[in-house]
Amino acid sequence: MSKQLHEITFELKAQNPTDFVEDFAHFGVVGSGDMEVIIEQKNLDGAVKVKIVTPVTGYDEVWRRVLERFVNDTGVANASLEINDNNATPVVVSLRLRQALSEVD
């Protein structure tokens, strides 16, 4: 029996992109049912690169959909997102991502 942290990576593109201009932003705490995120400016040809590290498996598609909506709603582009997750629900994920973005506003 083995148990390892699960890593999910993918790239997204916003429909109405606005470049993420901050060098670095961090938000959140990896409490139970919560997560943290680092957002960094990266030259990715308008794309957003996402990496999630989580103990939970089987929700890769949900993660993609949640992040897709975040990227489309906010227009974030040319950025890398790194998430450490510990069982956060989509509600919490969306909330933390928006809070992270507003931290740098």
Add this chain to the structure above:
Amino acid sequence: MEDLIGQGRAAIDMIIDPDSFREGEVGELSITDEDFGASAVIGTAELDGEICTIIASDAMTANPKFPVVYAGIIGLEEGYKMAQAVYHSIKADKDKPLAEKRSIVLIVDTPGNGAGKHEEIFGMNKSTGAYQMALADARKVGHPIVAIVVGRAISGGFLCHGLQADHVLSLGPKFNTMIHVMPITSISRITKLDIEWLQELAENNPVFAAGPDYFYKLGGVEELIDSIELIRERVVAHVAEVRTKKLAGRDDELGPWGRGALSVERGSRVARSKVIQTMDDEFAAVAERYLS
């Protein structure tokens, strides 16, 4: 003799010069009340002809005033009693040169600190903290401190009585010595991880495995001794080695911080070194702003 568990007093006799132990006495300190901190043994002895302070646990004697103090547990009184022995060692040698500061030998066989209501109301954390501060103090003013694990060195008990020494020695696992925070069976139960798999993982990563050899790998124990007969000889040797280093001003190689460096030598606790380096470098770049 298969092991020394529960035999702190016997271990004292094995280590010191014959018939040299004056129990209850360290410098000006003289404890006559037999019930005071009954589970802790302190006193002065000769070690290879030199004066030395002995601190041990007595697993056979419970403290009649504190029901949770038995089997070698360090309770409220025991912690302060042990601290007194250390402070009186410092006091007695206050004006002596470094080369003559008496050594302090910790004979370790304790399952932990007192876990009771009175202990928490009055602050067991202070008692165990006081003893550790005293040991660190003595170490830093030049007393060589050597701990030898002869039985149990469990979690907070080991921190209290052992890990503040300059050097920590331990009898090897074949003498049933136990050094851990929690047995791997309990870790398995709490983390809900398969025990065999955990044991397999522990082979390469000693950070959560129980046993003196794993602490050796982590640099938490300087030397494993594989014969009871060798204890005295090795303690004497380590006292000498520690003293030499102190005289040379190489204190950073001793005690907990020294064991941190030892972990690197033994290829473990790599992240520790990395994060310390990162902090130091990062601060160096901004130090001007804060320290000028």
Add this chain to the structure above:
Amino acid sequence: MKTKKKWDTRKTDYLERMSGAEPYINNGKVVAAEDTINVLEAVIRLFDRVNIEGNNQKQANFLAEALIKCDTQRIHDLYMVQSAVPLPVHLDMFEVGIAKKLDFAYGGPMGGRVAEAIKNGKLELGAIHTYLELFARYFIDLTPRVSLICAYEGDADGNLYTGFNTEDTPAIVEATKFSQGIVIAQVNKLVDKVTRVDIPGEWVDMVIESPKPFFLEPLFTRDPANITDTQVLMAMMAIKGIYGEYGVKRLNHGIGFNTAAIELILPTYGEELGLKGKICTEFALNPHPTMIPAIESGWVESIHSFGGELGMQKYCEARGDVFFLGPDGTMRSNRAFSQTAGHYACDMFIGGTLQIDKYGNSSTATATRVAGFGGAPNMGCDAKGRRHPSDAWLKCGAEFTSQSEYLGPMPRGKRLVVQMLESFGEKMVPGFVDELDAWQLAKNANLALPPVMIYADDLTHILTEEGIAFMHKCRNLEERMAAIRGVAGFTEVGLAAKSTETKALRDKGIIKTPEDLGIDRQRANRSLLAAKSVRELVDWSDGLYDPPARFRNW
């Protein structure tokens, strides 16, 4: 044809049973605690219908513990008719064979054991009721022969003081006593003169001072420290999008953190929206500690309670303009009346749930637990007998699109029935599902129908973190299902939503998102809570609230 028949068999039976207990009754109606088993064995017969008082709050636990110690040769296969079975002893009764059949309303923590006992044939389930429904049947076909009840004080004449925690007692005693049944009360204290007569002595046969006070569960206490930012967001949506929109003044709140969050932002967010005096003035509600800040800031005119809440006694007594106090100055709760009030006199029920299916039926049942719903369904339904108008009721009725299908142009109101649910619960358990677990439970526990807390046709609003779905505004099932999908987030149900469809529903005002409601998500955090901890509730109450030990963190 007129038959010759004895018309006093009940009375004869009563006297016969009581004569068996006579030797143990002294000094009026007093029985010593150590004789409890003897009197129970004397007055209870095989197959009797027996009520042990208890609901989700107080419990006649001493009498329950005594009943299970009775000789199973003499007493077995009892038919338990009682509000709740939340204590282990209630289920042990079926394990040892003392009891066989059960009609109840609430299983709480014993829900799992109820299901198990049904499965292994130890328990024969009649039905799962609402409180009021079960009380009703006490007077029709489920009248108890013997009732074991509890009170704070009793005297030698049998007078009882049930005070703050009167709860179910009057309903049980009335049904039992007026059909010549036997009523035995455990009291915390035998006194010369009771503080107030809540149950007249004539209606009680025996009084026993129990060695320990009766058990009381602080079920309605929610620690504000555990309210999440998402719950604050949903509370803001509830207040702005529903309470304010309809001007809801008379209402009931379910148990849970969702409604606790609403209660705690009334004095902050509610005040800011200028809604004070316009909403939340009268409640059918237990004395929720989280109501303290709203009460203290003058929001609330009246609260009638189903039961008492541990630690709130002194506070309620000191707020006599709000709570219902007796001439002696202490509060009296009454579940039957408060449930009736909740059913007929409240314009809204709002509460949390565990699951909502794609049609809008909601349930807190899981596949392996027969928990029951207590009183929620009484309030979480449209009161068809209601005839008095109110603004909120009329407005909701006017919006009820399909009403004219039945009534033609006849105006009629509708109660707001709101379910709050996050799309995913802890550990990613989806709140929206294709099929309720209740179906599986019905199979597992041989139930005649899946236990549904609130049926889709009663539900008017679903509130999730995504938005509010105005279910009653939908034209048909198809549209209602689309509305549910539109607020179901990233669950399987929600992922099936088409964005064009959801957009259309938003345009029609059937779905409203926080943005549609003009709610700033950034403000949705715990700092809006008028009290963020139990300690702050104590401070709000000027030290009158005395929280149970488990809620203290200072």
Add this chain to the structure above:
Amino acid sequence: MSSKWENIQKRSFLESEARTRALGLVDPGTFTELAGPRHRISSPHLPLLGEAVEFDDGIVTGVGLIGKKPVFVASQEGRFIGGAVGEVHGAKLANIVRMARKAYDEMLASNPDLPEEKRPAVIISFDTGGVRLHEANAGLLAHAEVMDQFQDCKGKVPIIALIGSRVGCFGGMGFVAAASDVIIMSQFGRLGLTGPEVIEEEMGKDEFDASDRALVYRTTGGRHKYIMGDCNVLVADSIAAFRGALQEVLGKLYAEIAEMSCIGSLEKIQYQLKLVDLCVETAPKDAKDVWKSAGNENPDDLTDMPLDEFLTTVKRLTDRY
């Protein structure tokens, strides 16, 4: 930034994350985090066990200013695995203390008349249950390193402990806090060595019921520790209140601050032994019995009375013994 700092001040200390506490305790805009999330030094051991990691391993370390004073801050995050101390977490804590002492040595070397107002200080905001089980051995060794660094600070750099977060300060970190010079707590803070569940296991539920939170707080909570003298300052639950107390303490001469500690010298432990005698003599059934010994006639009233009233009416053990 500064307006943000203003907002932080009003916040509940109990509710605040580690980083918020760290930022809010020092002067506005002066906090520089060291080995922060940017460096992504998370635990190498947790992933092997399938446990979630955090970029800062559950502790914020950094440096800031309070007035002219450089303060070296460590702030633990109880929400991440109960603030437990693993290899990285422990190394950060030990090293921030070491850095403060090294900074002092350097400053003194270049300026033998280093004014008090510039003397560095260490601030630790505890929120922890002690050793992290998943990397227990490394965590244990780190505790010893922290104590070692504490002792190095003696005579040089004051160490102030702040306890008012959810997890409190237990296990090995309980004695680390005891080894600080000054302990500032709120009534929500808890300080002890052994967690309530272990005491219950050891003594039985009749003697100590771990689920009785009121009992747990009476035994380890801020009000109790203030009466015992283990907590030097009891403050309201806001970052501003903690910062205010901190400023006041740091405004004192170092010698005065060092005197405030409970342990660390023979004289101090002789006093503690007097209290142990009191414990034996009175055999208290409950902490309230000790409050009575301290001269509080109605100990029952002390738990629920508002903090201000408590502070003006309470008698402390240190007043009498």
